[in-house]
Amino acid sequence: MTEAQIVDRQPKAETLQAEKNYFWCACGKSAKQPFCDGAHKGSDFVPVKYEATESKKVFFCACKLTASQPLCDGSHK
Numbered sequence: 001m002t003e004a005q006i007v008d009r010q011p012k013a014e015t016l017q018a019e020k021n022y023f024w025c026a027c028g029k030s031a032k033q034p035f036c037d038g039a040h041k042g043s044d045f046v047p048v049k050y051e052a053t054e055s056k057k058v059f060f061c062a063c064k065l066t067a068s069q070p071l072c073d074g075s076h077k
C-alpha cells in the first residue's frame, strides 16, 4: 500500500450534526478535505466512517498519520 498524502500539519475542525454519518478521507487526495470525495478509487484506500452521536465540533486528522482515525491524535506535531 502506498502512503497517504499529507494534506495539512494541523487538524481540520468541523461542526457535525447529530445522527449523521461522515466519511473521512484516508488517502489525502480528496478536494473536499477532511471528507472523502471518491478520489481514492483505484487505490487501496477506503474512507473511514464517523458517526456523530451529538452535534459538536470535531477535529479531523489532516496529516493522515493519526493512530486514532479519523480524529487528530497530535501525530502532526
Ligand code: FES
Pocket: 024, 025, 026, 027, 028, 029, 030, 035, 036, 037, 038, 039, 040, 041, 045, 046, 047, 048
Ligand atoms: Fe480519500 Fe476517499 S478521497 S478516502
